[in-house]
Amino acid sequence: MRAWAPKKRPFCAFALLLFCSSLGSAADDLLVVEGLTGRPGGRLVFATRTEPKTLNPVTAVDAASREVIQRMDADLIHINRVSFRTEPALAMSWTVSSDGLRYVLELRHGLRFSDGHPGDADDVVFTFQVHLDEKIHSGQRDLLTLDGKPIVVRKLDAYRVAFELPAPDAVAERLFDGIAILPRHLLEKPYREGKLAEAWGLRTPPAAIAGLGPFRLKEYVAGQRVVLERNPYYWKADAAGNRLPYLAEVDFVIAGTDDLQVLRFQSGESDVISRPSAKNYSALEKDRERRGYVLQNAGAGFEYNFLFFNLNDLPANTVPQIALHQSWFRRRAFRQAVSAAIDREALVRLIYLGYATPLSGPVPPGNRLWIDADLPQLVRQPARAKELLAADGFKWSPEGVLMDAEGRNVEFSILASAGNPERVQAATLIQDDLQQVGMRVEVAPLETRSLLDRVQRTHEYDACILSMASTDADPNVEMNVWLSSGGSHLWHPEQSSPATAWEAEIDRLMRRQIVTRQYADRKRMYDRVQEILMENLPLVPLVSPNVLAGAKKDLGNFRPALLDHYTLWNIEELYWRVSGAGARR
Numbered sequence: 001m002r003a004w005a006p007k008k009r010p011f012c013a014f015a016l017l018l019f020c021s022s023l024g025s026a027a028d029d030l031l032v033v034e035g036l037t038g039r040p041g042g043r044l045v046f047a048t049r050t051e052p053k054t055l056n057p058v059t060a061v062d063a064a065s066r067e068v069i070q071r072m073d074a075d076l077i078h079i080n081r082v083s084f085r086t087e088p089a090l091a092m093s094w095t096v097s098s099d100g101l102r103y104v105l106e107l108r109h110g111l112r113f114s115d116g117h118p119g120d121a122d123d124v125v126f127t128f129q130v131h132l133d134e135k136i137h138s139g140q141r142d143l144l145t146l147d148g149k150p151i152v153v154r155k156l157d158a159y160r161v162a163f164e165l166p167a168p169d170a171v172a173e174r175l176f177d178g179i180a181i182l183p184r185h186l187l188e189k190p191y192r193e194g195k196l197a198e199a200w201g202l203r204t205p206p207a208a209i210a211g212l213g214p215f216r217l218k219e220y221v222a223g224q225r226v227v228l229e230r231n232p233y234y235w236k237a238d239a240a241g242n243r244l245p246y247l248a249e250v251d252f253v254i255a256g257t258d259d260l261q262v263l264r265f266q267s268g269e270s271d272v273i274s275r276p277s278a279k280n281y282s283a284l285e286k287d288r289e290r291r292g293y294v295l296q297n298a299g300a301g302f303e304y305n306f307l308f309f310n311l312n313d314l315p316a317n318t319v320p321q322i323a324l325h326q327s328w329f330r331r332r333a334f335r336q337a338v339s340a341a342i343d344r345e346a347l348v349r350l351i352y353l354g355y356a357t358p359l360s361g362p363v364p365p366g367n368r369l370w371i372d373a374d375l376p377q378l379v380r381q382p383a384r385a386k387e388l389l390a391a392d393g394f395k396w397s398p399e400g401v402l403m404d405a406e407g408r409n410v411e412f413s414i415l416a417s418a419g420n421p422e423r424v425q426a427a428t429l430i431q432d433d434l435q436q437v438g439m440r441v442e443v444a445p446l447e448t449r450s451l452l453d454r455v456q457r458t459h460e461y462d463a464c465i466l467s468m469a470s471t472d473a474d475p476n477v478e479m480n481v482w483l484s485s486g487g488s489h490l491w492h493p494e495q496s497s498p499a500t501a502w503e504a505e506i507d508r509l510m511r512r513q514i515v516t517r518q519y520a521d522r523k524r525m526y527d528r529v530q531e532i533l534m535e536n537l538p539l540v541p542l543v544s545p546n547v548l549a550g551a552k553k554d555l556g557n558f559r560p561a562l563l564d565h566y567t568l569w570n571i572e573e574l575y576w577r578v579s580g581a582g583a584r585r
Helices: 063-069 121-132 172-176 184-192 258-266 278-285 320-329 332-341 344-351 382-391 421-435 448-458 475-482 501-513 519-536
Strands: 016-020 023-025 028-033 043-048 077-079 086-088 091-096 102-107 152-157 160-164 215-221 225-230 236-238 249-254 272-274 293-300 303-309 356-358 411-417 440-446 463-469 539-541 543-552
Touching (some): 043 272, 077 172, 091 172, 102 121, 258 278, 303 421, 332 519, 344 356, 344 421, 411 448, 440 448, 475 501
Parallel strands (some): 028 236, 043 249, 411 440
Antiparallel strands (some): 016 091, 303 463, 356 543
């Protein structure tokens, strides 16, 4: 973790002062990054797989949109993607009361949005008002609600904001990461008119979009690129007094597929590659010396690939076969048998060429602080799978086809994103594994948008393979996944009350751990959550891919991280070592 310069003027805290780290006059509190060097200028080209859907930080859910938006925005307190620790950002310091129920954040003086408009406490209050509004359906709202009650946000003066919590939060300062501070002067009107979701589409003029991040929108060319330019008002500087970011421009070009993304990088058309497939990474390794780029295998990360079944309450007009198949999926022994039949080592070996780790629980291997080390390793056991099925009333035909107690053949489909070859291949290998225990499985590749529509809206599916990637090392970011009321509780989202006793117990433990302040106590509760999940297997864990990345050798301060965004997390620090690099047109 880098050293941060101490704050010059004193600050009167009513409780423990947690962080204090800025330089500058009272009119301009720049955050100075000690030990940072670089040279200004140049352009960085990043080939993204798909086109962003929006530039609205409140409504964006797709990775391509977030990839661009996060370069234009900033949060109050930041989680360092390498150290996993919190550090000052727009808030240069904060204090917490002795009971943990009141946080006061002091903003940097002189903050300006990328359009030059001043930023202050009114923008912070407005931002949290938006995210707490139930009509907005913000994905952040669950994190800002404790014991069923939302936090209360109050302006104290132009530079201080108080956050009053309904209950203690073990890691309240981490809640502020990932909530981009919105410009009230641009978004209050559409919010009041109920049109916030429509604001900041891709065709919005650049002058109508502003943020507090290192870059601002310059140009959007449909189907081709999104171009960002340096934000001259950015609030960070290096020790020599150079205002960040170093780069003059960032060009997100739309590659279309993982293979085309790799070809652009290999040919020198793009400068950085993030998360290529294992197959493409191996191909890049063979050519790196001649092509002049560096590759890095950062190791096991925070991505969790899994198989899950449709356990939703189905509407009356649902396809009858789905309801029939649910009679199997709802049986815990059936899900346990499926898990026992899967060869995770083969997935690692054949799909990821060894650049992955088999999963034995719901916490990925990169998260060493929170993983339950006592969970048994999941290994392929087809005999165990058959024992579980037989004990639960299933039987086999003379031809070896699995049948339920009523004599119906066990057959179902697995959805996988057609745009993700690794998941399609995983579904195919799992198809073969389940055939060994008599199940007839069809692999159904679908375009990502259609797949998500079935999973999240119509519930017209049997099973699906997806992945999640944590944005923090703390369990608080998983609340929306594990709470039965959460929108990302994929197997049966947004329940009005827990559908099962074990889901109710997870709800209780997750809500309790987040208001418990001692790590050891929280760890015991979260371990129990992991144990319950592995006993009931609503998500059948598969593998966690390694974080793979690459960049041109002349790109300075390139340090891939295990947390998203893996390569552009410190984009304000990236620079070209050689004069003229990145200047191509």
